[in-house]
Amino acid sequence: MNYLVKINAVKTTNELEDAWSNEDYKALLARFEYPDAAQLKPAELKEYLFLAISDFEPHEAAAILLDYKCSDQLVDGQIDNLSHEMLRTKTFENYSEIDLHHDLFNINQLLYSAYNGKFPLGTVNLVEMEIKGDDNVEELTKETALKALSYGLSENNLINRLLSDQIEGHKAFPEAEGIVWELQHKGDDVYTLTISEKWLTKTEITNPEYECTVVPFEEHQEAN
Structure with missing residues (x-):
């Protein structure tokens, strides 16, 4: 044609709009062991999630996010490997499964913000x-x-x-x-x-x- x-x-841009919903933030706060997510205002969810994430080692936080977002496509061993690899390389560009790049980018950018640049910056x-x-x-x-x-x-x-x-x-x-x-x-x-x-x-x-x-x-x- x-x-x-x-x-x-x-x-x-470095961050996609609507990559994470308020329901995502609440679910992730629970996974990062924050007890009172239901009491937070919508505008507070992201800030408190960053605080909760920072209590974990970077690779631990990456594994939690990967499990939340990609557990239907990755097995535990792949999640563990990726959680370490994300600190060293732009997995959202280089990972062998192209279909995962979008999710990996959104995970990476959340971690980049939470850890003030410890993860690679994506665009x-x-x-x-x-x-x-x-x-x-x-x-x-x-x-x-x-x-x-x-x-x-x-x-x-x-x-x-x-x-x-x-x-x-x-x-x-x-x-x-x-x-x-x-x-x-x-x-x-x-x-x-x-x-x-x-x-x-x-x-x-x-x-x-x-x-x-x-x-x-x-x-x-x-x-x-």
């Missing part, structure tokens, strides 16, 4: 873009949005270097679900795409407005 794409803005980009296709009825998926976005990026961009076969439709592209953390429809043809700086930096956007053709994997297979 053919698309008209216009990249309107890129906002870099993500919020890309506001207009994407208009030939068929406006079709729902825009993360895969389609990422493929369309790739045509505005430099050849040296990691997506274009490592995943060119997927971008061109020669291979299936399950990685898109983990690379694009969120795809929010803002109305009309405007979307906001959340993506780690590992995959996209502002300087790699070389063409902010263009036309492109996105070829789905199944369609490419039929053509061959």
Whole structure:
């Protein structure tokens, strides 16, 4: 399908809004052994959670958060290894399971704030873009949005270097679900795409407005 794409803005941030709800904070306060979370005002929850977290060793706190957020995808040994690795490296960029990067980023940033920088600082980009296709009825998926976005990026961009076969439709592209953390429809043809700086930096956007053709994997297979 053919698309008209216009990249309107890129906002870099260290913390994603609504990554943690008040219910998350209350549940975590209980896990960090704070006894009176129910008595706290909503505006106090995050501050008291940071205080509760700081009573634990950094790797212990990381393990508690990993268990809370990722226990359905990680076994105890993986949680233990990651809880130590998070202090040394950007696991939200480098961990082998791309689908976990979004959760690992949110965990890391909570720990970064609670421990005043003992954990690596992470950054993500919020890309506001207009994407208009030939068929406006079709729902825009993360895969389609990422493929369309790739045509505005430099050849040296990691997506274009490592995943060119997927971008061109020669291979299936399950990685898109983990690379694009969120795809929010803002109305009309405007979307906001959340993506780690590992995959996209502002300087790699070389063409902010263009036309492109996105070829789905199944369609490419039929053509061959």
